[in-house]
Each structure stands twice: as C-alpha cells, then as structure tokens.
Amino acid sequence: MTEMNLSVKARRIGRTISLPAYLAMLRKDFKKNKYLYFLGLFGVAYYLIFSYTPMYGVIIAFKDYSPVKGIMGSSWVGLHHFTEFFQSFYFWRLLRNTLLINIYELLFAFPAPIILALLLNELKHANFKRVVQTVTYLPHFVSIVVICGMIVDFSRKSGLFNMILGWFGVEAQNLLLDPSLFRTIFIGSGIWQGVGWGSIIYLAALSGIDTQLYDAATVDGANRWKQVLHVTLPGIMPTIIILLILRIGGMMDVGFEKVILLYNSQTYETADVISSFVYRRGLLEANYSYSTAVNLFNSIVNFMLLILANRISRKVNDTSLW
Amino acid sequence: MIKRSLGDKLFDVANILFLCGLMVVTLYPFLYVVFASLSVPSELVKHSGILWRPQGFFTDAYKLVLKNPMIISGYKNTIFYVVVGTLLNVFFTALFAFVLSRRDLYWKKHMMMMVVVTMFFSGGLIPGYILVKSLGMLDTRWALIVPGLIATWNLIIMRTSFQSIPYELEEAAKMDGASELRVFAQIILPLSVPLLAVMVLFYGVGHWNSWTGALIYLRDRELFPLQLVLREILIENSTADTTNLSTTTGDPFLGEVVKYATIIVATLPILVLYPFIQKYFTKGVMIGALKG
Numbered sequence: 001m002t003e004m005n006l007s008v009k010a011r012r013i014g015r016t017i018s019l020p021a022y023l024a025m026l027r028k029d030f031k032k033n034k035y036l037y038f039l040g041l042f043g044v045a046y047y048l049i050f051s052y053t054p055m056y057g058v059i060i061a062f063k064d065y066s067p068v069k070g071i072m073g074s075s076w077v078g079l080h081h082f083t084e085f086f087q088s089f090y091f092w093r094l095l096r097n098t099l100l101i102n103i104y105e106l107l108f109a110f111p112a113p114i115i116l117a118l119l120l121n122e123l124k125h126a127n128f129k130r131v132v133q134t135v136t137y138l139p140h141f142v143s144i145v146v147i148c149g150m151i152v153d154f155s156r157k158s159g160l161f162n163m164i165l166g167w168f169g170v171e172a173q174n175l176l177l178d179p180s181l182f183r184t185i186f187i188g189s190g191i192w193q194g195v196g197w198g199s200i201i202y203l204a205a206l207s208g209i210d211t212q213l214y215d216a217a218t219v220d221g222a223n224r225w226k227q228v229l230h231v232t233l234p235g236i237m238p239t240i241i242i243l244l245i246l247r248i249g250g251m252m253d254v255g256f257e258k259v260i261l262l263y264n265s266q267t268y269e270t271a272d273v274i275s276s277f278v279y280r281r282g283l284l285e286a287n288y289s290y291s292t293a294v295n296l297f298n299s300i301v302n303f304m305l306l307i308l309a310n311r312i313s314r315k316v317n318d319t320s321l322w
Numbered sequence: 323m324i325k326r327s328l329g330d331k332l333f334d335v336a337n338i339l340f341l342c343g344l345m346v347v348t349l350y351p352f353l354y355v356v357f358a359s360l361s362v363p364s365e366l367v368k369h370s371g372i373l374w375r376p377q378g379f380f381t382d383a384y385k386l387v388l389k390n391p392m393i394i395s396g397y398k399n400t401i402f403y404v405v406v407g408t409l410l411n412v413f414f415t416a417l418f419a420f421v422l423s424r425r426d427l428y429w430k431k432h433m434m435m436m437v438v439v440t441m442f443f444s445g446g447l448i449p450g451y452i453l454v455k456s457l458g459m460l461d462t463r464w465a466l467i468v469p470g471l472i473a474t475w476n477l478i479i480m481r482t483s484f485q486s487i488p489y490e491l492e493e494a495a496k497m498d499g500a501s502e503l504r505v506f507a508q509i510i511l512p513l514s515v516p517l518l519a520v521m522v523l524f525y526g527v528g529h530w531n532s533w534t535g536a537l538i539y540l541r542d543r544e545l546f547p548l549q550l551v552l553r554e555i556l557i558e559n560s561t562a563d564t565t566n567l568s569t570t571t572g573d574p575f576l577g578e579v580v581k582y583a584t585i586i587v588a589t590l591p592i593l594v595l596y597p598f599i600q601k602y603f604t605k606g607v608m609i610g611a612l613k614g
Contacts, residue, residue, distance in 0.1 A: 025428070029426075033426070033427055033502075035502045035503065039503070039506075040422075040427075040433060043421060043437075046414065047436055050453070054450045056445075057448075057452055120341075122337055124334070132341045132345060134597070135349060138349075138352075139348060141596055142531075142589055143533070145556065149557060154351070160354060201607060204607075223329075257533075278448070283451065295448065299443070306442070
C-alpha cells in the first residue's frame with residue numbers, strides 16, 4: 001500500500017485529524033510530490049499574479065487612486081465613487097442600455113441556435129446537414145474587427161443594407177448614426193455571426209438522445225411535431241437550462257469590444273453600456289477609481305443574478321450549475 | 323419506411339429552403355466583399371442592385387494593400403503573437419493541467435479551487451491595466467502574451483482529458499522508475515495529440531483575432547497586431563494613406579475598394595484554413611460541453 005492515496009486517507013480520517021498529524025501528512029505529501037509541486041508552482045504563480053492581484057486591486061474602487069502613490073498609498077474614500085455613479089445621469093442610461101441589449105439577446109439570440117439545431121436535426125441528408133453546419137460556423141472564426149468593418153461599410157448611405165432597405169421604400173441614411181437602430185444592428189449581427197456556432201452544443205445534446213424513444217413515440221402514434229415536443233425538447237432541456245442560467249448570470253454583461261467598434265457619440269444614448277463606459281472613463285480619461293467602482297458594481301449584480309438563476313432552476317427542475 | 327404525410331414532406335421542403343436561405347445570408351456578405359474588392363472603383367460606384375460578380379477586373383487595390391507598411395508590420399506582429407503566444411499558452415496550460423490531473427496530490431483540490439474561483443470573479447479592466455503597468459509590460463509584446471497565458475476553460479478541458487487516460491499506463495512507467503516529468507512528456511502528451519491540436523487552434527485563432535489587449539496595452543504602432551491596424555483602416559476611417567493614393571492615381575473611389583481588399587487580405591488565412599480546422603474546433607467544443 002505504498003501508493004496509498006493521501007487525499008483519500010485524509011478524507012477517511014476526516015476532521016478528527018490533529019494538527020501535528022496533518023502537518024506530518026502534508027510534509028510527507030510534499031516530499032513525495034516535490035517535483036509535481038514544483039511544476040505546479042508556475043500555474044499557481046500565474047493565477048496569483050494575473051488573477052488574484054487584480055482582484056486585490058479592486059480596492060481602488062474605495063480609494064482615490066493615484067498612480068504616483070500606488071494602491072496602498074492612496075487614500076480611502078469609502079463609497080464615494082459608488083454614490084457619485086448612482087447619482088449621475090449616466091447610471092440609468094447605462095443600466096437601461098446594458099439590460100435592454102441583454103433582454104433582447106435573451107429573447108432573440110438565445111433561442112436562435114436552439115431552433116437551428118432542431119431544424120438541422122430534422123434533416124435526412126447527412127451531407128446537406130454537414131454543408132449547412134460548415135457554412136454557418138464560418139462567421140464565428142472571422143474577427144470581430146472585420147465583421148464590424150463590414151457592418152460599418154454596409155451601413156453607409158450607399159451601402160448594402162441601405163440598398164436592400166431601399167427595395168422596401170426605406171429612405172437611405174447612415175444606419176449607425178441612428179440611435180434607434182443600434183440594438184437591432186448589434187443583436188442582429190450577433191445572431192448572424194453566432195447562430196451556427198451556438199448550435200454545436202445543442203447538436204451534441206441531440207445526438208445523445210436515445211433513438212428508442214423516437215421508435216416508442218412513433219408506435220404510440222406521435223407525429224413529427226409531437227416527437228419534437230415530447231422527445232427532442234425534453235432531451236436537450238438540461239443543456240438549455242444550464243446555458244440559460246449562465247446567460248441570466250450575464251444579464252448585466254455586454255462586452256465592450258463590439259460596442260466600441262460600432263458606437264459613436266451620436267448613438268451613446270442607446271449604445272453606451274457599462275463596459276464601454278468603464279473603458280472610456282477608465283482608460284481614455286484615466287479615471288481609475290471611479291471606473292473600477294462602476295465595474296465592481298456590475299460584477300456584484302452579475303454574481304447575484306447567477307446565484308438567483310441557479311437557485312430558481314434547482315427549485316423548478318432539478319438542473320443546476322452547482 | 324413509415325409512410326410520410328403531406329405535411330411532413332412540406333415541412334422537409336420548407337426546412338431545406340430555409341436553411342439554403344440561411345447559407346446565402348451567411349455567405350453573401352463575404353462574397354460581396356470579394357466581388358467589390360476586385361471591381362474597378364468607378365464602375366463599382368455606378369453599379370446598383372445586387373452585386374454578384376466583380377464590376378470589371380481590378381487588382382491594383384490589392385497591390386496597394388500589400389504595399390501598406392502598417393498592414394505588413396501588423397501581419398508580422400500578429401504572426402509573432404500567434405506563434406510565440408500559442409506555444410507558451412499550450413505549454414503552460416498543459417503543464418498545469420497535468421499537475422491538476424494527478425491523483426495523489428494533497429493540495430490538488432486547493433489549487434483547483436483557486437482556478438475555478440477566477441471563472442466567477444475577476445479584477446476587471448482597470449486593476450488588470452494597473453498590474454500590467456506596474457510589471458513594466460506596458461508597450462511591450464509581452465503584454466499581449468503573458469496576462470492571458472492560461473485560459474481557465476482550456477485548462478479545465480485539458481485536465482479532464484488527462485484524467486481520463488488510464489492510470490495503469492503511468493503506474494507501469496513509474497514502476498520502471500520514470501519521473502513525473504517523464505510521465506508527462508512520454509505518456510500523457512503523446513496520448514493527447516488530438517487534444518493538443520484543439521488547444522493550438524483555440525489559442526491560435528484567439529491570438530489572430532484579438533485586438534483589445536493591444537488597444538489597452540500598446541501605444542507603439544510598431545507593435546500593433548493586424549486587427550488593431552484593421553480597426554484604424556476600417557472603423558476609424560483613417561484612410562489617410564489610401565486617400566492620398568486616390569488623389570495620386572486620380573480615382574476618388576479607390577479608397578473604398580482598398581478597404582474591401584484589406585478585409586480580404588486580413589481574413590484570407592482564416593478562410594483558407596477554415597475547412598481544415600473546423601472539425602477540430604467542433605471536437606473541442608464537444609469535449610468542453612460534455613466533460614466541463
């Protein structure tokens with residue numbers, strides 16, 4: 001029993017283990033696995049420096065950070081930056097824009113890959129299915145800068161979008177200068193780019209459904225629609241729920257990459273979200289503490305949403321992240 | 323074969339038509355850019371209606387793009403970030419995943435906890451910027467490589483995959499006196515070649531497409547990756563050098579066509595590689611979805 005698994009041993013002993021014995025066990029473990037711990041040191045150091053140091057750095061949200069004085073030396077200001085943000089004109093605008101983009105994404109972008117996966121699942125020709133998959137995955141690989149470059153070009157007054165809108169009698173204008181169109185363009189292009197890729201995970205879940213269930217349903221006289229409703233959808237429901245929880249946990253999240261590529265000062269009214277505001281205030285205007293406070297507020301709300309969604313889903317149908 | 327009703331057949335036809343439409347909508351924007359990039363500028367401007375072939379044939383735009391010093395340096399920098407970055411990414415991710423996949427390591431779960439926490443909490447943009455600045459990495463190539471060395475999701479995929487390698491193999495090697503490093507290099511890695519390929523592609527395409535790191539950490543234009551150069555040309559409309567070219571060649575619409583050619587030049591490597599790498603990506607997503 002020289003290969004006795006130490007962690008198993010520790011678990012068996014449980015909490016009754018005394019401190020000296022615990023230390024002795026640790027020492028033995030370190031001695032035995034000294035090379036492994038040495039190799040692990042790189043990973044641990046990486047996470048400590050590049051993930052945990054910035055987490056500690058978040059305390060500048062409660063300070064008046066100045067680069068000269070450093071994080072430690074800067075003076076505390078308590079919740080000053082938070083109250084300033086909550087009372088500012090930006091607060092409601094950013095909250096509304098961030099939430100609305102997410103709500104519309106939940107309504108339109110979230111179901112799109114599910115529908116595509118269901119449609120692909122109904123195809124009888126494997127080759128055609130593969131062709132559709134290959135084509136629809138493609139935009140996922142094209143960089144967001146190029147995609148947005150194309151959107152900017154197509155939205156010009158003489159661009160492709162305006163030409164198509166012209167067929168329906170819509171007057172040409174630069175679409176990206178119209179605040180009322182920003183969300184449509186942002187979310188529509190997101191669906192266009194992501195729908196194929198997003199369907200992969202559902203297709204994986206679909207391939208895991210036992211074909212006998214379909215046979216049984218056919219015997220029971222279920223038509224195709226009924227089979228989708230009573231076999232296929234329940235089969236992928238756990239996947240849908242998990243992704244929905246994650247999605248709801250991100251309801252206050254909109255990445256700034258695509259926003260800052262597509263917005264301009266004329267569309268801030270609908271386009272400016274929390275992350276793009278943090279980027280502008282923080283990096284372009286060097287308001288470090290203030291923007292960190294805004295970001296922290298955002299993270300806290302996100303985390304609470306995630307816990308809430310997880311709890312609701314565990315109650316309602318026994319599927320949860322943890 | 324069970325008899326299919328009329329409704330079934332109608333649905334199948336509608337389904338196929340819909341998916342064909344989806345493919346057209348997906349591909350046409352790219353085809354439009356290809357056609358436009360090969361069109362004679364003055365004729366492209368005159369053209370109305372759906373563009374379904376180049377208007378005339380014109381390659382000068384491509385010549386101008388390939389002569390643009392920013393495009394050239396952007397390309398070189400991006401290749402550096404992709405090659406060096408991906409190598410370091412995969413090496414350090416695999417190394418840490420190996421440690422985390424060992425059985426008899428008492429502190430394994432503590433380390434794993436430390437990793438998983440970072441999936442839910444992060445310092446955010448500004449503390450990250452302050453860190454990189456205080457490490458003296460601002461305006462260096464390292465700023466685009468080191469802070470993102472290990473992607474937690476990839477780490478977990480790798481760890482799960484390493485764990486599924488039969489333990490007997492290592493045990494036998496250890497009996498013969500193989501060290502941990504040897505187990506890693508001669509048993510785990512050779513058995514994980516398909517997984518390593520997936521990781522190379524995940525990280526590689528990530529580096530190729532990334533631009534926000536450069537936006538945040540770099541001021542020196544000499545270090546700009548291709549995507550940041552593209553942003554200047556395509557989004558910020560800084561067609562200063564291309565409009566200069568327009569005036570010297572006497573064609574006021576050349577700048578537009580040059581933009582299209584720029585898109586193609588910058589996207590071509592991905593488009594050419596895409597058919598070959600697609601299935602590995604799909605595989606990677608599956609591993610992540612099923613095991614993660």
